[in-house]
Amino acid sequence: MTPEQWLSNFEAKIAEVQQKAAEFKENLESSGATESSADGSLRVTVAPNGALTDLTIADSALRGSGGELAAQIMRLARKAQRAAAVHVAEAFAPLAGEDSESLRMVTGYLPPEEDEDPPAAERRPGYAFTDEPEDAEPPARPPAEPSGRPGRPRSTARDDDDDEFGGDQIFGRRDEW
Structure with a gap:
């Protein structure tokens, strides 16, 4: 192969990679996803990285409980995130x-x-709204268990910080000061 042929092949490969990179960038920018509820009262849009970019809630979506609404939104968000990941x-x-x-x-x-529409028992944990009154008592906590790590033993000898280092004084005995 001559140097001119090699250079021509190399330039063709570079042009092909540049074209693929431009197509990838264009496709990536349009890889977000939008999912809507069956009745159209909820719509969730996510970016290609899965970040929530838009949420539309029609008044008709507010007819159920807050927990049901939250579960529907989370389900649509996960569905849109998966669609965006597939597009990427x-x-x-x-x-x-x-x-x-x-x-x-x-x-x-x-x-x-x-x-x-997964059964309620199979739904993943997440944020939920409840109808409990604000003044409801929190659930009782079990008593705290001891940590199992013993405390530092206290010295029963003289109250002298130097005892931990063998009692030797750097500057002589304390009673000589």
């Missing part, structure tokens, strides 16, 4: 290669698919 992986695939280790690493972190 799809944008990354042409740049990394369809069967590359880096693509497998990215897709290995995709959040699990969200059920449409």
Whole structure:
């Protein structure tokens, strides 16, 4: 291969990588996701990194309890975050290669698919609103257990700080001062 051919091949590879990088950037910027409730009363939008960027709550969504509303919002947010992560992986695939280790690493972190309406017992923990009055007593705490670490033993000898160092005085005996 001549130097001119090598340079031509190298320039073609650079142009291909630049084109793929530009496509990746364009696809990445549009990789956010929006999810809506079945009745359209809730809409959640997330950025490509999964950050919440918009939340729309129609008045009709307020008909249930605060806990139900919070659960619906969280479910839609998780669903949108997963969709955004899938979009990012799809944008990354042409740049990394369809069967590359880096693509497998990215897709290995995709959040699990969200059920449409999981039973209350299977819902993940999160923030919840309750109808309990503000003056309700908090649940009783169990008594604290001892730490198991013993305290520092107290010296029963003379009250002299130098005893811990063998009783030797650097500047002579104390009674000589």
